[in-house]
Amino acid sequence: MQINSYNADPQISFVQSCEALGHAGLLCVIGQVRTGEHGKVPPTISHQYLLAWSNVERQSVAAGMSSDHPARANIFLSGRSLIAQSVGLRHVVLGDRCPAITIILAAFMTSRGCLRWRL
Numbered sequence: 001m002q003i004n005s006y007n008a009d010p011q012i013s014f015v016q017s018c019e020a021l022g023h024a025g026l027l028c029v030i031g032q033v034r035t036g037e038h039g040k041v042p043p044t045i046s047h048q049y050l051l052a053w054s055n056v057e058r059q060s061v062a063a064g065m066s067s068d069h070p071a072r073a074n075i076f077l078s079g080r081s082l083i084a085q086s087v088g089l090r091h092v093v094l095g096d097r098c099p100a101i102t103i104i105l106a107a108f109m110t111s112r113g114c115l116r117w118r119l
Helices: 045-062 080-094
Strands: 002-006 017-021 072-077 100-105 116-118
Touching: 045 080, 072 080, 080 100
Parallel strands: 072 100
Antiparallel strands: 002 017, 072 116
């Protein structure tokens, strides 16, 4: 599968549109934070972010796919103060993969973060 990412405004730090060509299947994953090793949601946004992405990877493998070609992701954050940290973590997790990203500020979430992703 070939993913083409487009960004009409290069000053924006995320891809604004994404095109998938030649794909054989589509997998939709809800990558929300699971509980960690001790049965609790991790206390920091960075740990929650990594745990949510590991869930996406585990679900992809279970479906016989890889997480190498994400086309779209919604990231729910509890406040604007987490956006910069989210951008840094997103680059750590995704590397040069560029799915279309929507960041949703969700006032109903606790200040601890509790990320939820939809891919």
